[in-house]
Amino acid sequence: MTPQALSNVKVIEFSDFISGPYCGKLLSNMGAQVIKVEKPGLGDKARSYGPFPQHIPHPEKSGLFLFLNTNKSGITLDVASADGLKIFQELIKWADILIEDHSVKEIERLGLTYAALKKINPSLIMTSITPFGQTGPFKDYKGNDLIAAHAGTEGFGNPDEGVKDPASMPPLKVPNHAADFMCGLTAAACTLGALLGRKNGGQGQHIDLSKQEAVASITRQQLAYYSVMEETPSREWGRKKFGGFLYPCRDGYVVIWIGPHYHLVVKMMGDPDWSKEEMFANPLMRNNYIVELNQLITAWTLEHTAVEINNLALEYGVPCSLVRSVKDLIADEQLAYRNFWQEIDHPVAGKLKYPGAPFKLSTTPGIINRPAPLLGEHNDIVYGEILKYSQEQLTKMKQAGII
Amino acid sequence: MNKKLSLPLEGIRVLDFCQMWAGPHATEWLSVMGAEVIKVETSSRIDYMRTVGAPPGMAGKGPNVGSAFASLNWGKKSITLNMTTPKGQELAKKLIKLCDVVAENFGGGVLERWGLSYEEMKKIKPDIIYYAGSGYGRSGPHKERPAYAEIVDAFSGATFSNGYPGGEPNVIGVSPWTDGAQAIHGAVAMMTALYYKQNTGDGQYIDAAMIEGHANFLGEMVMGYIINGAVGQPVGNRDAFMAPHGCYPCKKTGDEDEWIALAVADQKEWEALCKSMGNPDWTKNDAFRDEPGRWENQEELDKYLSEWTRQYGAYELTERLQKAGIAATPSFSTRQLTHDTHISARGFFKKPLHPVLGDKVLAGLPIKFSDYAEGNYQTPPLLGEHNDYVFGQLLGLSQDEIRRLTEEKVLS
Missing domain, CATH: 3.30.1540.10 (formyl-coa transferase, domain 3)
Incomplete structure (x- = not known):
C-alpha cells in the first residue's frame, strides 16, 4: 500500500464553504482522517453554490463541494443543541486538530472556545479562521472572499496594470474565490507547523488565522515598497513597471515577461531598429520608458496571432503564455504527462475528472481515494464505531434532529 | 521529557538555494516558525531580489538594499558559497549532512551539474527531503519553460477570468499572486514531508509545479468546465448569488x-x-x-x-x-493598510532593524500561535553575514581556513 504522510492524524472540520474545507482537503489528501461536521438539513454552503450540471441545484452535485471535500468523512450534527455539544466534545477528545471558521462570538455562544476545548483535550490544535482575527478592533467584523481580498490590499492592487478610469472602475477582487483559497492554504501551513511542533515536544495550540493578514501577506513586496521607498500607490493605468505584461494580438492576448530577457524579446521580434535606442539601453532605463516600450511591442503583437507569438517565444526562450481559458488547462499535455488529473466516481454525481495533488511527494503522493461525502453519509460509522453509540441511541438522535 | 519549545520548527535545518519570490517565501515560512534556514548565494549571482525595492538614493548600491528581499527572507542565515568550485561543492555536501531539507527553485538541472542530484544527495544524507519548486514541474514536455507568476496565471485560466464584468482579461495584481500560492503550497509540502520523516525516518523528493497548485486554486472553475463545459468569464467583484x-x-477623507x-x-x-x-x-x-x-x-x-x-x-x-x-x-491601498490601526494592533507589521532599511516596517507572516513566541523575526540577512557561524561553528573550519577560502573565492 502506498504510504500516506498524515495517515495517523485525526481532524474535525467544523467550517463552511472554501477556506476551512481547502485547509481540510490539504490534510485529507495527504492521508489525514478528516471528519467534516455539517449542519443537519442544508449542510455546507458549498453544496448549494454549484457549479451544478445544467445549472440545476442539487446538494450532492455541486462541483465546488465535490472538489473541496474529497477523502473526508461527513457527519451531520446540530452543535447548538445540548446533546450535540456533548457529542462534539467527544469528537474533540478523539481529534488532533479542529479546523473552524466561526465568529469569535459564535464560538463563545456554542461553548467551544479554545480555553474550554483545551480542558477536554490539552494537546488539541485548534485552527480558527476569521475575517479579521481573534483580536483587535475589527475582531467581530463579518467577511467573505470579497472582504478578504479588499481588506488585504489585493483588491486595490488589481488589475496590476491599473485602470483607464480609476473613478468609475473600482478596486477589483481576485477571481474565482482566490482569496478564500489563499486563506485555507495559509491555515493549512499554520496547522502543519503546530502539528510538527507537537511531534517535536510542543503543546496543543490555538491558531488565530486572520483572512485579512493571509491576503496582506501575499502583497508583502508592495507593502515593503510603500514603507521603504515611500512610493504612494495609485490605480492609474501604466503604473506597472516590471514583471509580466498583457499584450493584445490579432486574435486574443499573450503575457510576456521582459525583465532580464529583453534581448531575447527583441530578437524574437527581429531586432527592430528602435530596440537599440538609448532609452532602452539598460533595465533602469527600460523601467522609466516602459509605457513607450510596451507601445512598440504592442504594435508588433497586434500584427501576429497569439499562437504565432507563443511559438516564437518558445523558440527564443522568452517567458510567455497565451491567455487561455481553463478548457486549455484541462487539455494541456504537460498535466496529462504528469498524470495530474484524477477520475473519481461519486454515488450521485457520477464519474468526474478532478484536479490532483497540488505538489508531488515521491514516497507519500497525495491520493484521492474517496469522493466527497454525501450529507450525513458517515453518521453510522462515526457515531457507532468511533464514539460507540448504540443503534437505539442513534435512532433517537436522528428523531430529535441532532444528527 | 516535555521540553518547552519557543517555536514549533526548532531543531529543523534547511539548506536554501531558492531565489526570487515563491521559493524564498516558502522557506521563509519555515524560518519564521523556527527552523534554521541557511540561504546559499554566490557573490557573482546573488538573489535578484536583493536589489529590488531600494530606499530612495540606494538603488544599485550593493546587495543589501532590497526591501523585496527583506520581506521574503525573515530570520534566515546567509552564506556565500561558490558552487562552481569543487571545494564549494564539497562544503555544500558537508552542510547537507547537517540538514533535514534542501530547497531550490532553479530552472531544472542546476543542482545536478553541481553533483547534487537527489540520488547523489541521498548518498550523503539518506533521509534528506529535497524540495524542487518550478513553474511546470520537473518532468514532462514543458519542464524547461521559464515561468513567472503572471505567465502561469495566463497559462492556467486565472488571467482570463480576472477583470470587470463583460470586460477584457487583466494581469492579476498587485502581488505576484501565483507565487504566493506556490510558496505556501511549498511550505505545506515540506512540512508534510517533515512530519512523515519524524514518524518514519524517511525523506523524499518533492516536485512542486506552480501549474498544479494553481489548478487546485482554480478548482471551482475547473469543475465548472468538467461539469458544464463552462470556461468562466470576468465577473469583477460580483458573486453568483449575492447582490449587492x-x-x-467613498468620500475622500485623506490624501487618497x-x-x-x-x-x-x-x-x-x-x-x-x-x-x-x-x-x-x-x-x-x-x-x-x-x-x-x-x-x-x-x-x-x-x-x-x-x-x-x-x-x-x-x-x-x-x-x-x-x-x-x-x-x-x-x-x-498598501499605504492605507500600513497605517491601519486594526492590523497594527495585531502586530502584523514588524521592524527589521536593518542597517540599510532602518526601522521601516515590513509585513510579518500571518502566523499566530497561542503558546509559542511570535516568530523568528531576526533581521533579514546581509549577504554572507553568517559565513563565520556556518563554516566556523557548524562545519568546524578554523578562522585561517575561512580567510583562505574567502581569498580563493570559494566562500564568495
Missing part, C-alpha cells in the same frame, strides 16, 4: 481615494442595509424586493448604492455597516 456584492466609492467593499448575504441583511440608509424610496422599487431581483438588477442597484456610499469615509461607513450586521471593509 461589490466595491463602492477611498472605497468600501460590502456584501449582503440575505434578506435580513438587505433590510438592515436599507435601514442604515434611512430606507430611501429607491429601495422600495419592486426590482430590488428579493434576492433574485437584486441580482438581476445589480447594475442599477450599484448606481443607487454608490450615490449613498460616496457621502461617507470608508472607515466611518465600514463601522456603521458592520454594526448593522453587514460584511464590509475599506478597500485598502
